Amino acid sequence: MSTAIRTCPLCEATCGLAVELDGARVVAVRPDAEDVFSKGFICPKGVSMKELHEDPDRVRVPLIKQADGTFVEATWDEAFAEIDRRLTPLLEQHGRQAAGVYLGNPSAHHISAIIYSRVLIKALGTKNVFSASTVDQMPKQLAAAHMFGSEVTVPIPDVDRTDLFLILGANPLASNGSLMTAPGMRHRLQAIQERGGKVIVVDPRRSRTAQVADEHLFIRPGTDALLLAALVHTVLEEGLTTLGRAEQHAAGLDELRAAMTPFSPDAVTGATGIDAARIRELARELARTPRAAVYGRIGTTTQRFGTVASWLVDVLTTITGHLDTEGGGMFTLPATGVPGGPGGKPPKVGRWASRVRGLPETFGELPAATLAEEIDTPGDDQIRALFTIAGNPAASLPNSGRLTAALEQLDLMVSVDIYVNETTRHADVILPAPSAMEKLHYDLALYGFAVRNVANFSPPSLPRPEGMPDEWETLLRLALIAGGQGPDGDIDALDAFLASQTVQRQVGDPRSPVHGRDPEELLAQLAGRRGPERMLDAMLRGGPYGDAYGAKPDGLSLEVLEANPHGVDLGPLQPRLADALKTPSGKIELAPPALLGGLPALEAALDERPNGGLLLVGRRHLRSNNSWMHNLPVLARGPERCTLQVHPRDADRLALTDGGQASIRSRTGAVTAPVEVTEDVMPGVVSLPHGWGHDVDGTQLRVAAQRPGTNSNVLADEELLEPLSGTAVLNGIPVEVGPAAVPEVAGAAAADA
Numbered sequence: 001m002s003t004a005i006r007t008c009p010l011c012e013a014t015c016g017l018a019v020e021l022d023g024a025r026v027v028a029v030r031p032d033a034e035d036v037f038s039k040g041f042i043c044p045k046g047v048s049m050k051e052l053h054e055d056p057d058r059v060r061v062p063l064i065k066q067a068d069g070t071f072v073e074a075t076w077d078e079a080f081a082e083i084d085r086r087l088t089p090l091l092e093q094h095g096r097q098a099a100g101v102y103l104g105n106p107s108a109h110h111i112s113a114i115i116y117s118r119v120l121i122k123a124l125g126t127k128n129v130f131s132a133s134t135v136d137q138m139p140k141q142l143a144a145a146h147m148f149g150s151e152v153t154v155p156i157p158d159v160d161r162t163d164l165f166l167i168l169g170a171n172p173l174a175s176n177g178s179l180m181t182a183p184g185m186r187h188r189l190q191a192i193q194e195r196g197g198k199v200i201v202v203d204p205r206r207s208r209t210a211q212v213a214d215e216h217l218f219i220r221p222g223t224d225a226l227l228l229a230a231l232v233h234t235v236l237e238e239g240l241t242t243l244g245r246a247e248q249h250a251a252g253l254d255e256l257r258a259a260m261t262p263f264s265p266d267a268v269t270g271a272t273g274i275d276a277a278r279i280r281e282l283a284r285e286l287a288r289t290p291r292a293a294v295y296g297r298i299g300t301t302t303q304r305f306g307t308v309a310s311w312l313v314d315v316l317t318t319i320t321g322h323l324d325t326e327g328g329g330m331f332t333l334p335a336t337g338v339p340g341g342p343g344g345k346p347p348k349v350g351r352w353a354s355r356v357r358g359l360p361e362t363f364g365e366l367p368a369a370t371l372a373e374e375i376d377t378p379g380d381d382q383i384r385a386l387f388t389i390a391g392n393p394a395a396s397l398p399n400s401g402r403l404t405a406a407l408e409q410l411d412l413m414v415s416v417d418i419y420v421n422e423t424t425r426h427a428d429v430i431l432p433a434p435s436a437m438e439k440l441h442y443d444l445a446l447y448g449f450a451v452r453n454v455a456n457f458s459p460p461s462l463p464r465p466e467g468m469p470d471e472w473e474t475l476l477r478l479a480l481i482a483g484g485q486g487p488d489g490d491i492d493a494l495d496a497f498l499a500s501q502t503v504q505r506q507v508g509d510p511r512s513p514v515h516g517r518d519p520e521e522l523l524a525q526l527a528g529r530r531g532p533e534r535m536l537d538a539m540l541r542g543g544p545y546g547d548a549y550g551a552k553p554d555g556l557s558l559e560v561l562e563a564n565p566h567g568v569d570l571g572p573l574q575p576r577l578a579d580a581l582k583t584p585s586g587k588i589e590l591a592p593p594a595l596l597g598g599l600p601a602l603e604a605a606l607d608e609r610p611n612g613g614l615l616l617v618g619r620r621h622l623r624s625n626n627s628w629m630h631n632l633p634v635l636a637r638g639p640e641r642c643t644l645q646v647h648p649r650d651a652d653r654l655a656l657t658d659g660g661q662a663s664i665r666s667r668t669g670a671v672t673a674p675v676e677v678t679e680d681v682m683p684g685v686v687s688l689p690h691g692w693g694h695d696v697d698g699t700q701l702r703v704a705a706q707r708p709g710t711n712s713n714v715l716a717d718e719e720l721l722e723p724l725s726g727t728a729v730l731n732g733i734p735v736e737v738g739p740a741a742v743p744e745v746a747g748a749a750a751a752d753a
């Protein structure tokens with residue numbers, strides 16, 4: 001028996017796991033009590049890592065689709081040869097834009113995918129790049145880029161030191177936090193209350209987090225930007241503005257004041273459903289509490305005013321004196337961070353547009369909601385070959401019906417994935433990744449959004465099965481094929497080139513601690529490592545806590561992390577505004593013109609009133625993970641989770657009964673779902689979780705298929721986009737609901753359509 005210590009890769013909380021092993025068999029997964037960050041917290045999904053590793057449905061060898069539509073097992077060489085045989089002539093004939101890529105959520109959690117899918121994209125040379133970002137956090141990144149100069153400079157709520165925590169559209173007790181890496185949110189929220197502080201939740205549902213909060217305010221879906229504007233308005237109007245550390249850095253306060261004029265608390269109360277006096281008092285509370293943090297997540301980003309709402313969250317933080325201060329919104333300094341300072345460029349947006357709808361690119365990506373039309377609309381540069389990497393777009397993107405049909409139309413589809421699911425069943429070749437237990441892990445992205453500065457590296461806990469390449473090797477092989485070097489290209493040469501590029505960048509950066517050093521000397525110090533290990537070592541050693549390749553012997557390197565399996569705590573967040581700011585002006589832009597452009601539409605929303613129609617919102621459950629962990633018995637058991645929550649008043653009005661079936665209809669489709677009558681949703685709002693609908697043909701998800709649920713993205717409309725960031729409106733979808741006549745059949749038909 002032995003114990004392997006590793007970080008859970010399943011959500012953003014980065015909990016420490018202790019994996020008990022008997023040889024190569026996983027006996028159990030327990031919390032790592034000594035983890036410097038999670039300190040023994042884990043959730044049921046962490047425990048399910050054992051079942052995930054053992055899941056007989058998990059794909060372990062490459063699969064190639066036959067002419068009759070069935071998959072057969074293939075060797076890795078056969079699989080890569082097949083991809084080369086089909087991709088290379090396709091790109092020659094139709095050009096580089098004929099390839100598309102969708103990067104799914106787990107690819108943000110795995111260092112291999114973060115680093116090496118970029119290499120594949122570059123090798124493909126396509127602008128048709130899509131990811132989960134535009135059904136998720138893109139508005140926050142866009143707002144941050146305009147205000148602070150970089151899409152990763154997002155203020156993180158300093159939960160461990162705050163005394164007033166205003167949460168909008170997030171349910172960290174179910175999601176375990178997002179763009180706020182903080183394992184054990186329940187304890188952290190409790191600690192706020194124990195030190196006399198307060199948690200306030202704004203949500204159209206009384207979520208688990210709302211239930212433990214000191215106050216919960218129901219808000220009409222999609223109106224957070226109005227509420228936030230009224231809070232900003234009040235602070236400015238009542239002379240409560242304090243900039244604190246932002247004082248010498250803030251620009252645009254006058255423009256902001258002028259822009260906020262229409263949004264008084266009295267003006268927004270009718271549309272938001274929140275009492276004007278409460279809005280005024282909340283603004284005062286935020287302004288007078290020395291340590292207060294404002295945080296908005298999915299409910300404020302995947303909605304019609306996502307970017308304006310995200311901007312106003314950070315504006316509110318700034319003008320109440322809480323930016324860059326303890327207990328407020330602070331900037332994490334991750335161990336792999338790059339030096340900041342002046343010399344910023346404007347946000348990289350709008351450099352190209354999508355082919356069909358002409359929607360602008362944001363940070364190198366097109367709106368994921370346009371993927372279907374880019375495949376199904378004939379013409380030059382139509383997507384004919386699609387790569388999905390750790391993504392299940394058929395379940396996760398709006399208008400699943402249309403996207404599902406589009407996937408069938410592709411000339412070639414390659415999926416790097418571990419299941420045959422709603423998406424990968426359409427693939428021509430499925431290339432599996434090793435089990436999470438067989439991979440190294442470092443949260444390259446998420447440690448940049450953590451509530452403490454931490455670093456934790458996990459080596460593989462188990463060896464990979466014979467012949468199974470690591471995920472980064474698969475991605476590099478695909479890149480070599482895409483670059484025209486055939487299925488047997490030299491991965492190691494490409495890998496060495498990438499490492500040398502990284503080191504060149506470090507020595508060429510005047511702000512780097514290794515500026516001007518000899519790149520060969522640095523590379524020699526990385527010798528003996530390959531792939532993501534070498535890249536990570538380079539980033540750590542050239543990073544803000546690094547050993548500067550030997551120049552600072554006490555500094556971090558991968559070796560130091562290897563010697564500290566429970567992680568290295570680099571301390572609480574520190575003020576670092578001047579260093580973090582990267583705008584061209586060197587200022588915090590409180591009123592960037594691009595974001596002001598979102599205000600006329602917001603002003604028009606002031607006149608909206610509930611009209612008897614229903615708005616659909618989503619929700620998450622602790623035992624579910626987006627579209628893909630429903631095949632694990634330990635998580636799947638318990639009550640039905642894919643239910644339509646309806647307020648009793650609406651249930652009465654619509655003749656819906658608890659436990660009965662409802663039919664839910666939008667512009668794009670119709671599904672049925674079991675009804676859960678509950679006062680936990682506000683009248684006029686219904687809630688259905690996403691990521692379900694496992695009853696389609698051709699998947700290999702035996703456990704999930706037993707209780708498939710219904711795919712809420714049949715209802716989400718690919719035409720409803722937040723205009724500034726191209727993010728899909730997944731919350732606040734107009735729907736019609738009634739009792740279902742023929743329950744099962746209607747749901748299956750719509751999801752399959």
Ligand SMILES: Nc1nc2c(c(=O)[nH]1)N[C@H]1C(S)=C(S)[C@@H](COP(=O)(O)OP(=O)(O)OC[C@H]3O[C@@H](n4cnc5c(=O)[nH]c(N)nc54)[C@H](O)[C@@H]3O)O[C@H]1N2
Binds near residue numbers: 106110396419689712
């Ligand atoms: N209606 C509605 N839709 C939503 C949302 C919502 O709130 N409402 N949320 C949106 C959000 S925030 C997100 S992030 C997206 C997520 O949507 P996706 O980007 O589609 O990600 P997941 O649903 O998590 O699916 C993960 C995929 O990765 C595979 N996978 C798991 N582990 C690995 C691995 O180690 N390697 C590889 N190669 N593959 C792996 C799984 O089998 C699965 O196919 O959904 C979005 N869609």
Ligand SMILES: Nc1nc2c(c(=O)[nH]1)N[C@H]1C(S)=C(S)[C@@H](COP(=O)(O)OP(=O)(O)OC[C@H]3O[C@@H](n4cnc5c(=O)[nH]c(N)nc54)[C@H](O)[C@@H]3O)O[C@H]1N2
Binds near residue numbers: 170172178202
């Ligand atoms: N257990 C579990 N954990 C997860 C995931 C999962 O699927 N399951 N997914 C992961 C991913 S990919 C992400 S991005 C994060 C997301 O993390 P969170 O943002 O915390 O996501 P949710 O739990 O969906 O909480 C969103 C809340 O917004 C509310 N809401 C809906 N519309 C509105 C609105 O218009 N205004 C306001 N104010 N609120 C609204 C919903 O009722 C819901 O309570 O979670 C991650 N963690």
Ligand code: SF4
Binds near residue numbers: 008
């Ligand atoms: S909270 Fe997230 S990181 Fe922690 S154990 Fe659960 S799934 Fe894993």
Ligand SMILES: [Mo]
Binds near residue numbers: 105132136
């Ligand atoms: Mo997400």
